[in-house]
Amino acid sequence: MARISGKDAVVSQEKAQGIPAVKDKVALVTGGAQGFGEGMVRELVSAGAYVYIADMNIDGATQLSETLNQEQGSTRTFALKVNVTDEESVEAMMDHVAKTTGGLDIFISNAGVLKAGSVKEMTLRDFQFVTDVDYTGFFICTKFASRLMAVQNKPTGEYFSDIIGISSKSGLEGSNKNGAYAGAKFGSIGLTQSFALELVSDNIKVNSICPGNFLDGPLWSDPDRGLFVQYLKAGKVPGAKTLGDVRKFYEDKVPMKRGCETKDVVKAIYYIVDQKYETGQAVPVTGGQVMLN
Template sequence: MTQMTKESVKSWVPPIIRGMTSDGETALVVTVLEDVQAELQLPLHGAGPFEIEELAASWRTRYSRFCAEHARYPRTIGLEGTSWSMGLGISYDEAVRTSGVSKDPAARADNSRGAIMKRKVSLVTGGAQGFGEGIVRSLVAEGGYVYIADLNAEGARTLALQLNSQAGSTVAFSLAVNVTDEDSVRQMMDSVASTTGSLDLFVSNAGVLKAGSVKEMSLADFQFVTSVDYTGFFLCTKFAARQLALQNIGSDHAYMTDIVAISSKSGLEGSNKNGAYAGAKFGTIGLTQSFALELVTDNIKVNAICPGNFLDGPLWSDPERGLFVQYLRAGKVPGANTVADVRRAYESKVPLNRGCRTEDVVRALCYIVEQKYETGQAVPVTGGQVMLN
C-alpha cells in the first residue's frame, strides 16, 4: 500500500469515506469542499504514515453513530487539523449542495438486473469518441455518473457538457489525461478522489492502432502503440487499484469493484501486419490475469473485453483516414472496387454477419460488473469470429 501521509491526505481520505458509505454495490458521492463547516469531525491521529485499517475502523464507528442518531447520513464530514471538508450526497449535485440530504443512502431504487449500473461511478479512458464515447453514453443512460478521460480534452469537455445539459444535472465529468504519462494518470485519479471520492468501475479503453509489416515498422511506431495499448493499462491499473483498495478498506472489506480493459479480437489471435497492436492486446490479457490474481485481495475484479471490428466507428469508417479507404487504396481485398465492397468482405468473415457495435460491448461490461463470481477473464464479443477452446 502507498505511504499515507498528511501531505497526500486529500487523495486517500475521500476513497475511505466513500467506502464507509457503501452498500456493497455502490456508494455515496464524496466531494472535497473548501471553507464549509462540517457536521461530523473525524480525528487524524499522529503524523503519518498511518495505520489505515485502525483509522478506518474508528471512522466507521463514528459515522454509524451519527447515522443512527440523526436517521440520515452527515451532509459534511471534516478532518481535524485541515481547512477542508467533504460533502456527501446521493448524487454529485447533492454532495456539493450540502443541504437536504437523502434519508436512507443504502436503499437502492431498484435491484433488478436492468439497474446494475444505476448510481455507479465509472471512468472511461479514451471516452471522447468511438467505443469509449458509446460506453460513456450507455453508462449515463443506465443512470450512472461517468468521467470522460481523454487526451482529447476538448472532445471530452464537449461530450460532458452535452450529457449534463441533456440530463439537467451533473452526470458527466471531463478529465484531460495521457495514459502513457505516470504523473498525468496520478493526477487523474487524485482529481477523481476529490470530486466523487472514488469509483465503482474503471474502463481502460484508450487505444491506438498503427499497422505495418514487421520488416518495415519503425521502433518509434511500435513503441507508440505499445505505450498506449499496453503500458497505459498498467499505469491506469496502478493508480486506480490503490484507490479502489482504500474504498474496500473503508467498507470493512465488503465493496467489490471492477477494472475492465478493452482488449480486442486481436488479443485472442494474431493479426497480419499488425503485430504491435496484437502483441499489446495479447499482453493486456496477460496483465488482466496477473492483476486479477493480486487484486482479488482488495475485492477488485479485473477482466478484459475483446471486441471484434467496430466497422461503424471512426477507425474503420473515417472517409479520409479510415481502414476501409486505406484497404481499398492498398488493394488489400481482392476484387473490391468501393468502400462498400471492402466492408462486405469484413462483414462476411463474421458468423453473425456484421461489425461489433458499442451496445455489444456494453452488454459484456454489464455482465462483468454484475457477475460476482468471475475474474481474470477475457470476454470475446466478436460475433463468433473467434471461438475460445
C-alpha cells in the same frame, strides 16, 4: 404523442429505471471522447451511472460532457484530460477523481491506438507508440485506479469494484501485419490475469473485453483516414472496387455478418460488473468470429 409498444417499451422502461449493475455507480472511461469510448459513456449515463470522460482530446471530452449533462438536466459526467502513457498525468487524474466523487466503482481502460505494418518495415518508434498506449497504459491506469479502489474496500471488506481492459479479438489471435497492436492486446490479457490474482484480496475484479471490428466507428469509417478508405486504396481486399465491397469483405468474416457495436460491448460490461464470482477473464464480443479454446 407516439405510443411506445413491445420491445421499445421495455427498453425505454429499463432506461428510465437504469441498469441495476451500474445505476448510481461512478465510472471512468479512458479514450471516452470518441469511438467505442464515447458509445460506452453514452450508454453508461443512460443506464444511470456517473461517468468521467478521460481523454487526451479534452475538447472532445468536454463537448460530450456538456451535451450529456444538458440532456440529463444534471451533472452526470465530468471531462478530464489524461495521457494514459504518462504516470504523472494518470496519478493526477485519479487524485482528481478522489477529490471530486470520493471514489470510483468502474474503471474502463479503453484508450487505444493502432498502427499496422509489416514486421520487416515497422519502425521501432511506431512499435513503441502502440505498446505504450495499448499495453503500458493499462499497467499505469491499473496502478493508480487500484490504489483508490482498495481504500474503498477497507472499512467493510465487502465493496466490489471493477477494472475492465478493452482488449480486442486481436488479443486472442494474431493479426497479419498488425503485430504491434496484437502483441500489446495479447499482453494486456496477461496483465489482466496477473492483476486479477493480486487484486482479488481487495475485492477488485479485473477483466478484459475482446471486441470484434467496430465497422461503424471512426477507426474504420472515417471518410479520409478510416481503414475502409486505406484498404481500398492499398488494394488489400482482392477485387474490391468500392468502400461497400471492403466493408462486406469484413462483415463476411463474422458468422453473425455484422460489425461489433458499442451496445454489444456494454452488455459485456454489465455482465462483468454484475457477476461477483469471476475475475481475470477475457470476454469475447465478436459475433462468433473468434471462439475461445
